[in-house]
Amino acid sequence: MSADAVSRDIWVLAEYAEGQSPKGGGPQLRKITYELLGKARQLADALGGRVVGVALGSGIGPVAGDLAAHGADRVLLADAAVLERYTTEAYAAVVAPLLVEARPALLLIGSSAWGRDLAPRLAARTGAGIVTDCGAVDVEDGRIVATRPVMTRKAIARVAFLAEGLRIAVVLPNVVSPAPSDPARTAEVVSAPVAVDPASVRARVVEVRAVARETVPLTEADIIVSGGRGLKGPEHFALLDALAAALGAAVGSSRPPVDSGWVPHDYEIGQTGKTVNPQLYIACGISGAPQHQAGMSGARCIVAINRDPQAPIFQIASYGLVGDLFQIVPLLTEEVRRLKAGSPG
Amino acid sequence: MNVVVCVKHVPDTEAPIRIRGDGRAVEESGLNFVMNYYDEHAVEEALRIKERTGGTVTVVTAGPARAVEALRAALAMGADQAIHVQDPALAGLDHLGVARVLAAAIAPLPHDLVLCGKLATDDNASVVGPALAEYLDLPQATAVTTLELGDGRATAHREVEGAVEVLEVALPAVVTVERNINEPRYPSLPGIMKAKRTPVAVKTLADLGLTPDSTGGSRVELLGLTPPPKRQAGRIIAGDPGPAVKELVRVLHEEVKVL
Numbered sequence: 270m271s272a273d274a275v276s277r278d279i280w281v282l283a284e285y286a287e288g289q290s291p292k293g294g295g296p297q298l299r300k301i302t303y304e305l306l307g308k309a310r311q312l313a314d315a316l317g318g319r320v321v322g323v324a325l326g327s328g329i330g331p332v333a334g335d336l337a338a339h340g341a342d343r344v345l346l347a348d349a350a351v352l353e354r355y356t357t358e359a360y361a362a363v364v365a366p367l368l369v370e371a372r373p374a375l376l377l378i379g380s381s382a383w384g385r386d387l388a389p390r391l392a393a394r395t396g397a398g399i400v401t402d403c404g405a406v407d408v409e410d411g412r413i414v415a416t417r418p419v420m421t422r423k424a425i426a427r428v429a430f431l432a433e434g435l436r437i438a439v440v441l442p443n444v445v446s447p448a449p450s451d452p453a454r455t456a457e458v459v460s461a462p463v464a465v466d467p468a469s470v471r472a473r474v475v476e477v478r479a480v481a482r483e484t485v486p487l488t489e490a491d492i493i494v495s496g497g498r499g500l501k502g503p504e505h506f507a508l509l510d511a512l513a514a515a516l517g518a519a520v521g522s523s524r525p526p527v528d529s530g531w532v533p534h535d536y537e538i539g540q541t542g543k544t545v546n547p548q549l550y551i552a553c554g555i556s557g558a559p560q561h562q563a564g565m566s567g568a569r570c571i572v573a574i575n576r577d578p579q580a581p582i583f584q585i586a587s588y589g590l591v592g593d594l595f596q597i598v599p600l601l602t603e604e605v606r607r608l609k610a611g612s613p614g
Numbered sequence: 615m616n617v618v619v620c621v622k623h624v625p626d627t628e629a630p631i632r633i634r635g636d637g638r639a640v641e642e643s644g645l646n647f648v649m650n651y652y653d654e655h656a657v658e659e660a661l662r663i664k665e666r667t668g669g670t671v672t673v674v675t676a677g678p679a680r681a682v683e684a685l686r687a688a689l690a691m692g693a694d695q696a697i698h699v700q701d702p703a704l705a706g707l708d709h710l711g712v713a714r715v716l717a718a719a720i721a722p723l724p725h726d727l728v729l730c731g732k733l734a735t736d737d738n739a740s741v742v743g744p745a746l747a748e749y750l751d752l753p754q755a756t757a758v759t760t761l762e763l764g765d766g767r768a769t770a771h772r773e774v775e776g777a778v779e780v781l782e783v784a785l786p787a788v789v790t791v792e793r794n795i796n797e798p799r800y801p802s803l804p805g806i807m808k809a810k811r812t813p814v815a816v817k818t819l820a821d822l823g824l825t826p827d828s829t830g831g832s833r834v835e836l837l838g839l840t841p842p843p844k845r846q847a848g849r850i851i852a853g854d855p856g857p858a859v860k861e862l863v864r865v866l867h868e869e870v871k872v873l
Binding site for chain 1: 628630631651776839849850858863
């Protein structure tokens with residue numbers, strides 16, 4: 270094999286809650302990392318390679334065991350004070366040389382705020398082929414092939430990485446099953462070198478302001494309750510908050526409530542907001558314009574509650590209730606609470 | 615402050631698309647193209663910076679002949695000058711290759727700040743901004759919702775999962791913008807007239823000292839485009855709200871098993 274040959278290993282870049290190394294409470298990997306480990310196992314088995322977890326941060330030793338339990342055969346730990354918070358430049362400076370030296374078959378990165386920030390920079394630095402927003406990633410006839418939504422989800426593109434060179438796939442959250450946990454599994458843990466001059470980091474995070482309401486990030490939520498123009502005002506989002514609390518769901522919106530200033534921009538689902546792939550999406554007072562569908566039509570089950578039977582949302586909804594959401598949503602909240610309390614009816 | 619804005623000419627997202635017979639591209643005939651939505655916000659941000667601090671706003675695109683319309687739209691909003699990289703070899707480049715081309719076009723220009731949209735609505739890659747930062751050896755801030763400029767540095771806010779990050783970035787830098795950073799202005803009539811008279815500098819890869827090989831070509835291959843799986847309209851649960859809600863919860867619990 271030539272010096273340029275690529276190994277059969279699949280690498281997974283681990284991500285923590287809030288996209289940085291943990292402070293207090295111990296390391297907590299994000300759901301997307303478990304999903305990437307699940308996908309990596311499948312690809313590594315198909316190629317006959319290993320799953321390698323890569324974790325960067327400060328004081329993150331304990332995470333190695335969690336990566337191993339979820340399928341990593343090998344863990345590369347880059348542990349240094351300069352990596353305590355995610356920065357594009359420090360992270361790229363650590364990961365790029367590792368990639369170039371080991372030449373894995375594929376590096377999987379989650380499509381999160383920092384995954385989308387880092388992956389293209391890494392690709393540019395290493396000359397890796399990059400495919401972002403991957404739904405499926407599979408091995409077909411020895412090639413790695415990914416699918417991704419394009420043209421605001423009006424088409425699905427199938428993209429193959431070339432046979433030669435490094436490859437990075439940025440994978441959407443909630444599209445692959447997380448790897449199961451086996452606490453008995455162990456991995457070879459290797460310390461990765463960190464040679465980062467802090468002065469070379471020209472963009473740094475000086476403050477993180479937690480968004481208190483977001484218990485589950487929208488992009489990771491299994492269930493989303495979402496409101497549209499039909500909510501009629503900011504005060505009525507409390508109805509959705511109550512339903513979401515009963516369901517353990519996250520709350521989102523279509524574009525009009527954001528444009529009207531009822532809810533902040535980070536609520537928005539659709540072409541100009543977030544793309545979500547939950548198991549259940551409950552659309553309340555949302556007409557279902559194509560621009561909204563672009564962000565949520567990948568949901569497994571869609572429930573629409575709208576007073577207009579002609580609303581386009583009913584064309585894609587698995588279940589529809591035509592009626593007044595101000596009447597239906599509180600009833601639904603009550604019924605869900607009853608179910609969760611174990612006394613249906 | 616001299617600001618360079620990268621723009622892309624993309625299909626209007628409101629319009630339905632047709633996939634070409636060979637499945638390799640979208641049928642362009644009859645399709646309306648516009649400036650990428652997020653790039654309008656980038657142009658607006660550049661114009662506001664110019665209004666506060668002086669300097670120039672230069673817009674750059676790499677694309678086919680029709681892409682000059684995106685530049686004209688930016689000039690009509692108030693940009694000062696425009697560069698159009700146009701070369702048959704562009705069709706064979708991936709996003710890193712395009713970033714390499716844009717970097718070569720921007721490097722000789724005075725640039726205290728380079729702005730891009732956070733993604734282009736046609737292929738949704740969000741690769742070009744950070745790749746451009748790498749090739750220009752500049753720091754980056756992506757998907758920025760507010761941008762304040764100070765002496766030799768900028769403070770940027772960005773939405774991450776569950777939090778807002780406040781970044782301090784040394785200038786010059788590459789910043790990609792979210793839609794809520796501002797409300798883009800409409801071009802004025804004098805602006806539209808002026809845009810028609812402003813010459814657009816057209817450059818080939820050779821003019822930029824590049825060859826198709828030196829851009830890296832394409833490291834990925836598009837195998838095909840297909841329409842997304844069609845969702846079928848499902849079941850309307852009719853009747854009074856009380857019983858309908860009970861039935862909905864029963865179905866979600868027992869049949870769909872999502873509750």
